[in-house]
Amino acid sequence: MRACRVTAFDQPPQLADTALAPPAAGEIQVAIRAGALNFADTLMCTGRYQDTPEPPFTLGLELSGKIIEIGEGVTGFQAGQRVAIYSGQGGLAEAGNFPADRCIPIPEGLGYAEAAALQIAYGTSHMALDYKARLQPGERLVVTGAAGGVGLTAVEIGKLMGAEVIAIARGADKLAIAKAAGADHLIDADSPDIREQIKALGGADVVYDAVGEPLYEACFRATNPDGRILLIGFAGGDLPKMKPNHMLVKNITAIGFYWGAYLNFNPAPLRASLATLFDWAAEGRIKPHISHRLPLDQFAEALELIRSRQATGKVVLEP
Known part of the structure; x- marks a missing residue:
């Protein structure tokens, strides 16, 4: 499969062919239909993001797709099911293996691009305004x-x-x-x-x-x-x-x-927030604004749109 890989922090990311192993225990293998970009992706290219993994790794914090295969011990999901995933990495690729506990079923009526783009941006704002600031x-x-x-x-x-x-x-x-x-x-x-x-x-x-x-x-x-x-x-x-x-x-x-940290120390409010947001999206109460949809091989242009703040709303790569 093809993936947008960071091999060193002093070199630009490259689109490369990589092997895809079967999903490990607790993982789900997904054919990726949409990977949404974030400002954090531009920082990860040079190792300046707080949760940057050690190279080599695949860019892409959030994605959506269709389940190919289920790893050992995973319940509640099935092959062919549509899911959205906050992965932390691996979203800018044609496929990948991801922890099952980060997968959220996509409700009917919500497209892949919208489901991928919803998680971090809407999740950040909803938890920040509701859970933290108690906006009235x-x-x-x-x-x-x-x-x-x-x-x-x-x-x-x-x-x-x-x-x-x-x-x-x-x-x-x-x-x-x-x-x-x-x-x-x-x-x-x-x-x-x-x-x-x-x-x-x-x-x-x-x-x-x-x-x-x-x-x-x-x-x-x-x-x-x-x-x-x-x-x-x-x-x-x-x-x-x-x-x-x-x-x-x-x-x-x-x-x-910092939204993503809640997955590590207190995931309950994050999952409750995402459940609310997916319900709102399915009801049409929120609609992610996607300003650019590009193919995977235009990842460099997509990153520059984010880096230069030319994008309004989200930038999505569709393998």
Whole structure:
């Protein structure tokens, strides 16, 4: 089978033919129909992601496909069944073996690309806003990077949860996408007065920050007393400059959130969240926005779309 392989951190990934062994005990072998890309994939290429495996490995944190074969000891699945998988690696390939406990049946009416694209982006936003920040109806939610793969889901889920959503993104085209996802107010990321614009709207009760500096500073200064700031990622390249003395005076809580870690130390809320999201998707209440669908041999172009932030929503490779 063909797979997008990282063989060394100082070399670009390559599409290579690799052997596929039978599934081991506890594993399921899947013919991959869609692999969704994430910003983390661009970091894994150079070993800068917190969960990067040692080379050689296959890129691709999340995927969907059809079961080929069941490994020893696996119950509840059958050959031919459609599943989505948060794999951590191995998704950018034609097939692979994955732990059965990471597989989720795909409900009828949900396509492979949507099922692959739903897991990390929607899972991150739903758990962050619901389980961690306890977002309440009527609260004001500010989302940075609001047209990106993760930020766009925060806009959509925040609106579903009853919040008033302020979307921050760069340029009219991206802001239009955030508006279509449900944003109530739009702020261009290049504006010189972001703090003042948020304050004029009543300030932020919850900030969902997927960018870092320089947007973090403006959003922090516009956060209301007793507000919560979710630290989701640092796509802007610079870590937030935390001011604990100001946080103390305003009773502001900063919440670090890394979705994938819950699989290792507390998987129950993650699985409950995904069950909710798959139900919402099957009911049409959420619809993953996929801006680019490319064949596997265009993986380099797909990674560049993520790296250069040209994508709006998700980028999916379809072997």
